[in-house]
Amino acid sequence: MLTRSDVLAADVQIREHIRRTPLVQVYGSPQPLWLKCEFMQHTGSFKARGAFNRVFSAKSRGELDPAVGIVAASGGNAGMANAYAAARAGVPATVFVPLTAPPVKVARLREYGALVRQVGNEYVEAFDAAIEYASQTGAVFCHAYDQLEIAAGAGTLAEEILHDEPEIDTVIVSVGGGGLLAGVLAGIDGRAKVVAVEPRTIPTLNAALTAGKPLDVSVSGIAADSLGARRIGNVAFDTASKIAVSSVLVDDVDIDAARTRLWTEYRIAAEHGAATAYAALTSGAYTPTTGERVCVVICGANTDPATLATVPVETALSRR
Template sequence: MTVSYEDVVRAAGRVGGHVLRTPVLEVAPGRFLKLEQLQHSGSFKVRGAFNRILSAGELPPGGVIAASGGNHGLAVAYAARALGVTAEIFVPEVTSPVKVAGLRALGARITQVGSIYSEAAEAAAKRAAETGALQVHAYDQPEVVAGQGTTGLELMAQTGGVDTIMVAVGGGGFAAGVAVGSGALGGPGPVSSGGSSSGGARSPRAEPGSGPKIVAVEPERIPTLHEALKAGEPVPVQVSGIAADALGATRLGDLAYDILSRAGARSVLVTDEAIVAARRTLWAEHRMVAEHAGATAYAALLSGVYTPAPGERVAIMVCGSNTDPATLAHGDG
């Protein structure tokens, strides 16, 4: 079970009428921010949700069901409402009130259970077995990963190609999808070193393996990929810290491990303090509202955990904005 570049291309055709082509901002020469926090439902996850549901054909009477730290649930609820099906979302008790309120506004049935994502996922799986609802996994389904990969496909067309993509990791579905969609595993690679950040798709050159390198950024207190790479397989980790409501998977997904290890992804760890600082910088310098998970990749660049080489073109995924805006000016909760 894996995801190919062709799977991502097909996903792009499937979800194109349902998701936004989010902008890319060049904040400095060769430094790009991909603004997925402006996506429907406030994160990239709506891409995978639409692709999973639309790939399923006729949906069961029970509708769709998902477990989430919040963002995936919002995406599934948004997609379900757009497609006229019911959604039942299980979230842990630590889920941000902003995200719970958003789920209610989208008309989803909500169950808060457990203290971490894995406990909500267990409850959701049990409920799906009872109702026959279509499960939309937060990160470990091929259709979900392929949908997230459309972000990488889009980024490469908008920038004309980059050398490095920095992306936050929890369960790993986003980073895995971006790796495939950007050509890090082969398929079309970068087209030039001088692309416009606002241009349309270009004709890429087919050079297997010529895509960008992937820098996976994880909170020090949720090192799912870091520990998986050390162990040679996904292993359980402890979950805590300021980004746990969105990056709080206790184990990297099997698909993500397969893809990211084959892509040679590098894992770097950032502190909660660095994440907070990056989130404040996004607001203070660019007036961008980002949740902590959304600022995690940027934290590695700003804190010096990852230092680009001279002339290296780097894209950073700003992946979510579901947060209380009041905390941007008055401190982090």
């Protein structure tokens, strides 16, 4: 099981490579509220933390062949993060994506120095090809979320939160495959409550907790590009089974509204997956008790700014 010791080891491993992102208090909220601004991390998401931990841990163990480097399967935040970490480690990165991957994401991966290989029409085909590539070449495989080192790296943001504001009672995070959730649960280690938030259309954790095991769910909705795992990762499920977590679901309309509020009120250009955590508060899916000190992790900002809606200034002010 992932533990706080794993997270503390990751913190030592990656601290010189990552940004220590701000913890910003939000005034005018009904309860004491902070935002962990992880969207300011390298490559625009928390994924850089796990990528650095996985890549540099492998390098320190002598597992990283400078001729082949690392391999990943992801056209999104994980792919970009691992390509960036590999470049910083001075090794190549090969990233497998489906043929259907948006050209803008393929171009972004190449900007980070990745050799992009497009295989099949679905993510699972790209994933299988990446596993086969790792087996044939000896490249270090970097999972998007379901590896101890990946999750431990993500958990370092929890250490930062409670170091900067030790009296925080609750940390709210979005969940897709669960790497961030596992890391935060392990990093907090019972020192605060953790609330896991998922789109109602992709309830990987919620369904697994109900069934008592990970299982496939259908994937749809506006946050599917970043929270679109078909099942919760084993690392996350194992950790969530042993450390208490509250699971809540939010609707797409609530995610979109939360994203609009983050932009209108704070000028945070959050992706829908990141806004999912904030939607737990704005929709009422999670209602803090009086005086509860809450932190919401805004975990990524790889989004199209042209899609950010606005509301009239007087409407935004009336919400404060």
